[in-house]
Amino acid sequence: MSEMSEKTFIKTGHSTFDDLIPQIKAFLEQDSLDVVIDGKHIRGYRTPDAKSIWIRDFSDILRGVKYFEKDLKSTVEHFAETQAANGRIFDYFTTFPEKLPCERENWTKYVRVPVEADVEYRFVKAAYLAWQATGDDPWIQDLLPHMERALHYVLSHPWRWDEDFGLVKRAYTIDTWDFAYTAGKHEWLQFQITDDTYWGIMHGDNSGYYEAFHLLARIYEYFQKDDIARIWKARAEELRTNMNRICWSGTFYWHFVKLNPVNIPDVDESTQLSLSNPMDINRGVPTHLMAVSILQEYIRRKEETDAFAEWFSIDPPFPDGVFGDEKLKKGAYVNGGILPLVGGELAKAAFEHGFESYGVDILLRYAQMISESNATYLWYFPDGRPCTTEESTSPEASPTDGWGSSAMLYAFIEGLAGIEDNLKLYQKCRISPRWLAAGINEAEVHVCYESSGAAINYSISYEKDKIHLEVQIAGAECQFHILLPGKLQAKTASVKGQNVAFTNQKIRDTNYVDLEHKIEGKVSLVIHLEE
DSSP states (O other): OOOOOSSOEEEOSOHHHHTHHHHHHHHHHTTEEEEEETTEEEEEEOOTTOSSEEHHHHHHHHHHHTTTOSOOSHHHHHHHHTOOTTSOOOSEEESSOSSTTTOOOOOOEEEOOTTOOOHHHHHHHHHHHHHHHHOOHHHHHHHHHHHHHHHHHHHHOTTTEETTTTEEOEESBSTTOSOBOOTTOSSSOBOSOOTTOOEEEOHHHHHHHHHHHHHHHHHHHHTTOHHHHHHHHHHHHHHHHHHHHHSBOSSSBOSOEESSOOOOTTOOGGGOEETHHHHHHHHTOSOHHHHHHHHHHHHHHHHHOOSSOSOBSEESOOOTTTTSOTTOOTTBTTBTOBOHHHHHHHHHHHHHTTOHHHHHHHHHHHHHHHHHHSOBOSOBOTTSOBOOSTTOSSSOOOSBOHHHHHHHHHIIIIIISOEEESSSTTSEEEEOOOGGGGTOSEEEEEEEOTTTOOEEEEEEEEOSSEEEEEEEEEEEEEEEEEEOOTTOEEEEEEETTEEOOOEEEEETTEEEEEEEEEEEEEEEEEEEEEO
16 A cells, blocks of 8 residues: 555556546646635636636535645635625626626626525535535634525525425526526526516425535534534434425426426426436435435436436426527537536445446446547537537536536545545545446555645455455544445454454445444454355
8 A cells, every 4th residue: 555645546457447536637627716806816616607606516516626626715715705694695706707798897796696596505515525625623613604694594585495395495497507487488598586486396405405404513513512413403304304205206306396387388397307316315315215216217218318328407308498598409508418417426326325337337438438538518418519609508618627527526536436524634434445346356545635634545455255455544433335246245354453343234236344443544454255
């Protein structure tokens, strides 16, 4: 096993996997955006849409850049500093002209898209991820009142909260996107709340707040504020119960549960599978059996679709142009386009719920795609053509999409390599190596937060009747969830030569061995196997 490094890497001897981290890192490095506002330098990350820092993109991209970037806090701080008194968070800010050539001023612009209901949970997630990687306790303590206000805004504002269902509501948008259906009552994309707004419940909003409530509770528990943590956990579980009662179709989550009567001609909404479904799984809302149902539905559609991938924004799409822009035809952008963002979320969900080979398949398809083109786009047409500026409603369509690539990196590191940080600085971590699903018998994994230097390293090798795992970390409470070969189970487990308690577990058709141990420095684990 190598000495501890300040750089994240994976070595398997297979270039497809060994090159994936540097390839994605190269994309992400081109997605950074630096601005100066009120004399303060702010560094964020953006999608290829425009030169602006959106909290929704940034919070998801953080799952990838947290390993490489040292300034993880300045963007979060700026969203907190510009928070409204009622708790509302801006969608984005920019100092660059957005609509050339008519807009040429280099003023500072702030925008909140009124139909959006997901902004506040993304702010909480971004703050948590920045704290997780930096370990800055005073910083997150200063942010806690901002995080609380943001969530209370959503729980109380009449545009965001439905008292009858006890769920977050929004205007009728395509999943989590930012323009609403108007039945032709608005001449272009409708971003505003009006008297004609069609209201409903979108599952992805609610799974996002479920996760945000739990993250806030986790922080409060860390600071020994258990009474406050219990309140947020209870809110989370109530939201989960309501969402699974109202939004579950029996197979996957309904795209939109209407609060106002509205019918879109030629749309069978009961069949529409929208992009937040795999995100719902990764946020922990569906049960295991519900997650299995969602994943099986994606696999079924993969086998039946003519699209090059099943990473649909929504399937089937809406009729051409019904959301107000002729460019939003079937198969374009969020109306049925293919998003690597969805593929990454799907892969992560697959690894966790017994579809390991499917998760590997997604990563391999993405790795092949980016290695052949040296490009990754926010979305693709179903026939595989990437988006272009002319065919998109967005100002740009550059080949370095950070949203999708970071989701794939998330699936690779936390799913296949199986390194999950369950608190901060790997003080509580889960190690779930699943390399056997990729046909790999030896691997070394080193994951590091460059902002703090916190790191975890393991090397694993599989023999006929034994698994040898060496782990190195400064100090952590570790949960091990180790994929076993074929039908074999663990016979004994030892750490530093001493037998330890373990549990054999089966997830669908896949065997795992689970154990817990506190790791300080370098230790060796040996799992002996039997049929």
